[in-house]
Amino acid sequence: CTETEPQTPKINNGEQIGIDLGIKTFATISNGETIKNPRHGKQHEEKLAQLQRQLSRKKKGSNNRKKAKLKVARLHEKVSNTRTDFLHKTSTKLVNDYSFIALEKLASKEMSEKNFGRSINDAGWNKFTNMVSYKAESAGCKVVFVNPKNTTQECSNCGKIVRKELWERTHNCTCGLSIDRDLNASLNIL
Numbered sequence: 001c002t003e004t005e006p007q008t009p010k011i012n013n014g015e016q017i018g019i020d021l022g023i024k025t026f027a028t029i030s031n032g033e034t035i036k037n038p039r040h041g042k043q044h045e046e047k048l049a050q051l052q053r054q055l056s057r058k059k060k061g062s063n064n065r066k067k068a069k070l071k072v073a074r075l076h077e078k079v080s081n082t083r084t085d086f087l088h089k090t091s092t093k094l095v096n097d098y099s100f101i102a103l104e105k106l107a108s109k110e111m112s113e114k115n116f117g118r119s120i121n122d123a124g125w126n127k128f129t130n131m132v133s134y135k136a137e138s139a140g141c142k143v144v145f146v147n148p149k150n151t152t153q154e155c156s157n158c159g160k161i162v163r164k165e166l167w168e169r170t171h172n173c174t175c176g177l178s179i180d181r182d183l184n185a186s187l188n189i190l
Contacts (some may be wrong), residue, residue, distance in 0.1 A: 001126055006072060009033065010138070011138055012095075012096075012099040012141050013099060014096075014100075014141070015098055015099065015100075016099065016100035016101075016102075017029050017030050017031055017094075017098050017101055017102070017186075018101075018102040018183040018188070018189035018190025019094075019101060019102070019186060019189065020104065020151070020152075020182045020186040020189055021103070021104065021106065021123070021128070021129075022037075022182050023037065023119045023120065023123060023180060024037065024169075024182075025037055026038070027089075027090075028182035028183055028185070028186045029186060030183070030187050030189070030190045032183060034182075037088060037123060038082075038083075039119075039122060039165045040082050040083045040086070040122060041079055041083075041118065041121075041122040042122065043079075044075060044078070044079050047075060048072070048076070048079075049059070050114040051071050051072045054068050054071075055068040055071075055072055056071035066106050071180060083122070083124050083127075084127070087124050087127055087128045087131055088151075090128070091128060091131035091132045091135055092135060092139075093100065094132060095132060095135045095136045095139040095141040095143075096139050096141075099142065100142050100144070101141060101142070101144070102134060102143075102144045102146055102190050103143065103144070103145055103146070103189065104145070104146060104148040104151060104189055105112055105145040105146065105147060105148060106126075106129075106148055108120055108124060108125045108126045109126070112142075129145075146189055150162070150188075151189055152181060152184070152185045152188075153190045154173075154188050155171070155175060155177055156171075156179075156184050156187035156188050157175050157177040158173060159173040160174065164181065168181065169181050171183075
């Protein structure tokens with residue numbers, strides 16, 4: 001309906017960071033900062049199970065079933081809204097504070113079909129990366145996606161590949177580097 005002048009992009013003089021997305025912590029930033037995973041779905045899991053049990057006991061086609069179905073839908077919407085709110089606030093803070101953000105190009109759909117599907121979908125990695133990408137343009141921030149191959153296994157100090165299992169949370173290399181596994185990955189991503 002209206003015509004507006006295009007805004008000139010902001011100049012952002014923040015530092016450069018790499019972000020490793022995870023399940024235990026939502027994100028680990030290469031400067032050592034971690035963003036806690038709020039686990040929105042897990043918070044409402046018991047209430048959702050209770051409402052779904054109540055729904056399953058209602059007679060099909062009845063008004064009480066419609067009411068129970070609406071309660072389940074409202075709770076799903078609440079979980080979705082709280083997750084989206086968290087992702088918006090986190091992505092906005094990151095693009096405003098930092099001038100260069102490096103993220104892994106994760107195939108979150110394929111990953112969720114193999115392992116930890118509920119936790120990956122609950123974290124909202126794909127939605128988060130999309131939000132960071134489109135918000136970066138107006139905030140004067142540059143976002144780059146890197147290949148996730150060996151970001152966790154490679155040593156950020158010497159570049160040597162150090163194999164580790166998923167349950168191993170510390171990166172120990174022969175060069176003497178011993179840091180958190182996610183911090184090592186975020187440094188490699190950067």
